[in-house]
Amino acid sequence: MKILILGSGGREHAIAWRLSRDSSSSKVLVWPGNDGMSGPKLGLVDRPFDRATFSSLIAEEGIDLVVPGAEKFLYQGVADWCQGLGVPCFGPGARAASLERSKLFAKTLMQEAGVPTSPFRDLSDAMARGLDAVNGVLKEFRKPVIKISGPSLGKGVFVCESAAEASEVLLKLGQSPQPGMEDGVLVEEGVSGKEVSMFFACSHGAFTYLGSAQDHKRVFDADQGPNTGGMGAIAPVPWATGEFIRDIGDRFVRPTLDLMLKRGTPFKGVLFLGLMVGPEGTNLLEYNVRFGDPETQVILPLLEGDLSDFLRRFSTQDVTPELTIRSAAAVHVVKAARGYPGVFGAPIEAGQLITLRQSESASGKLFFAGVKRTPQGLVTNGGRVLGFTAWAPTAAEAIRDCYALLPSGEFEGEHFRRDIGRSL
Numbered sequence: 553m554k555i556l557i558l559g560s561g562g563r564e565h566a567i568a569w570r571l572s573r574d575s576s577s578s579k580v581l582v583w584p585g586n587d588g589m590s591g592p593k594l595g596l597v598d599r600p601f602d603r604a605t606f607s608s609l610i611a612e613e614g615i616d617l618v619v620p621g622a623e624k625f626l627y628q629g630v631a632d633w634c635q636g637l638g639v640p641c642f643g644p645g646a647r648a649a650s651l652e653r654s655k656l657f658a659k660t661l662m663q664e665a666g667v668p669t670s671p672f673r674d675l676s677d678a679m680a681r682g683l684d685a686v687n688g689v690l691k692e693f694r695k696p697v698i699k700i701s702g703p704s705l706g707k708g709v710f711v712c713e714s715a716a717e718a719s720e721v722l723l724k725l726g727q728s729p730q731p732g733m734e735d736g737v738l739v740e741e742g743v744s745g746k747e748v749s750m751f752f753a754c755s756h757g758a759f760t761y762l763g764s765a766q767d768h769k770r771v772f773d774a775d776q777g778p779n780t781g782g783m784g785a786i787a788p789v790p791w792a793t794g795e796f797i798r799d800i801g802d803r804f805v806r807p808t809l810d811l812m813l814k815r816g817t818p819f820k821g822v823l824f825l826g827l828m829v830g831p832e833g834t835n836l837l838e839y840n841v842r843f844g845d846p847e848t849q850v851i852l853p854l855l856e857g858d859l860s861d862f863l864r865r866f867s868t869q870d871v872t873p874e875l876t877i878r879s880a881a882a883v884h885v886v887k888a889a890r891g892y893p894g895v896f897g898a899p900i901e902a903g904q905l906i907t908l909r910q911s912e913s914a915s916g917k918l919f920f921a922g923v924k925r926t927p928q929g930l931v932t933n934g935g936r937v938l939g940f941t942a943w944a945p946t947a948a949e950a951i952r953d954c955y956a957l958l959p960s961g962e963f964e965g966e967h968f969r970r971d972i973g974r975s976l
């Protein structure tokens with residue numbers, strides 16, 4: 553089977569690496585991929601990405617399965633294009649991708665489906681009417697969380713301690729509109745507890761659990777500093793087991809899939825739930841509609857069996873083969889470039905030569921993200937540059953083994969967290 557993966561980061565490298573290990577895959581193409589991705593079955597597609605070129609490539613290469621990595625491809629309608637072409641795609645159509653693209657859409661659906669989530673109000677009208685109207689709505693919330701509804705590059709959520717603080721946030725947003733606000737702004741009640749990401753493969757009504765993970769969004773140790781795309785992750789979350797997984801399936805995944813099916817926009821692909829578990833019970837913070845980066849780098853190494861075959865059959869509603877999750881732990885640490893995450897327009901350094909030693913072992917793997925090939929060698933070319941994953945029988949061993957891998961890829965100005973996996 554020939555597989556096409558869409559995207560260019562560490563997540564896509566991990567998907568490509570994992571699928572190329574299956575006996576059912578003969579070729580794995582990544583579009584556009586990055587210069588660090590290589591392997592016996594691996595290839596990159598160096599063409600501009602548009603619908604016509606996509607259709608030609610699918611036909612020319614005889615692609616049997618498309619796996620979109622980044623959500624932007626889903627918003628563009630790649631899964632709908634695939635449906636038109638008759639090629640299986642492990643991802644939702646553009647309408648079903650609204651579960652992630654629009655937080656207002658998602659919250660409304662959660663409410664209608666009876667999925668546990670904190671109360672919310674759409675603020676768009678009140679914001680148009682003025683500050684008094686906004687403050688009137690905010691009064692209903694004890695710990696208001698302001699959320700930009702549309703895609704906002706991970707910068708659209710403001711957890712506030714009071715209505716006054718939320719009012720100030722909204723005043724600023726009103727003065728300088730941010731990406732994603734064209735879809736509206738909402739306020740929801742803050743909830744407390746521990747966060748966990750849960751991953752499910754879904755196709756029409758069916759779903760299969762893929763694993764749990766915890767990511768680390770802040771740039772510095774002990775969750776200090778600005779948010780990033782993710783500085784590391786660990787899987788599984790030890791308390792997310794048997795009963796808990798069943799409950800998430802029953803009260804969160806099942807009603808979501810049923811309602812999407814009923815609305816005529818069945819959901820296919822990865823449903824990635826961002827959950828908060830605490831004194832207020834288990835609440836859904838958000839849906840994502842694809843694999844996470846860097847969660848994928850710890851989820852996929854723990855999946856046993858022929859994942860390529862599983863994804864293709866699952867996407868086509870064929871008999872679903874067994875997929876087992878190894879009882880082991882995986883840890884992923886990201887090395888980022890000097891300046892990352894580049895707050896207030898600060899530059900992120902690029903062009904540093906990367907020194908590489910062994911990049912793969914029986915229980916570890918180096919994934920490439922922001923890198924570029926030059927005549928001098930591989931150089932840094934982005935914020936998150938390298939990602940190291942190790943897996944082992946226990947979390948403590950996986951943490952130790954992962955940090956031991958770090959010298960296998962180094963560059964001037966690199967920085968990484970030293971506490972990944974230690975806050976479970």
Ligand SMILES: Nc1ncnc2c1ncn2[C@@H]1O[C@H](COP(=O)(O)OP(=O)(O)O)[C@@H](O)[C@H]1O
Pocket residue numbers: 670697706707708709711740741742743744747826837838
């Ligand atoms: N209702 C809430 N209560 C408390 N914290 C929240 C709430 N909603 C979001 N958060 C915090 O903000 C983070 C980002 O919110 P999320 O909805 O996942 O948006 P995104 O990932 O698109 O930025 C969450 O991981 C969580 O830490």
Ligand SMILES: [Mg+2]
Pocket residue numbers: 826838
């Ligand atoms: Mg999130």
